[in-house]
Amino acid sequence: DVKVTQSSRYLVKRTGEKVFLECVQDMDHENMFWYRQDPGLGLRLIYFSYDVKMKEKGDIPEGYSVSREKKERFSLILESASTNQTSMYLCASRLKQGPYEQYFGPGTRLTVT
């Protein structure tokens, strides 16, 4: 079974702090994704990566950056956390080619105070 893990289930940070959210997948998937989930808005794509060191902006990249130095790991970085970044963050991965679904991690609930 595919396993996608996220470094923290719950995280509390202060405004202005630099925040790292880590995601690791164990199935050699090329593509990885970061979403944020807010009530009534569904999942919105922040960034995705289709290869090591490659990244593409999603629909809401402002205030975020990402890093993919190894195939299995995809990090989301909040350079200076703000209260409006309080949200649930979900990581996902999938194979690059073919009609394959995305596999999701358990999520990190981030609170910025």
Place this chain on the structure above:
Amino acid sequence: AQSVTQPDIHITVSEGASLELRCNYSYGATPYLFWYVQSPGQGLQLLLKYFSGDTLVQGIKGFEAEFKRSQSSFNLRKPSVHWSDAAEYFCAVGARMIYNQGGKLIFGQGTELSVKP
């Protein structure tokens, strides 16, 4: 623009009753279609998917969905709901593969299902 609409934000059904969750999409070509379920505090789990072929697809936990091209719909159904089905359900559409698009998905807003005993 590509979009997915789940018209019902919240649905309540009695245990044992049938269920239908609606999903409409706007897309320029035949998309890949997915239904995911999210239990409280958890990530998303795939229920079923449609890529091609038979427009009625079966999934896990007794769910099924029907793709209707003429209506741009992909509604999720279950004949008899169990209390454990209470969760949030997301419909999603995905692009046929374009290099560097990486199989992006567009999600609906979600439908929260409550089950009455």
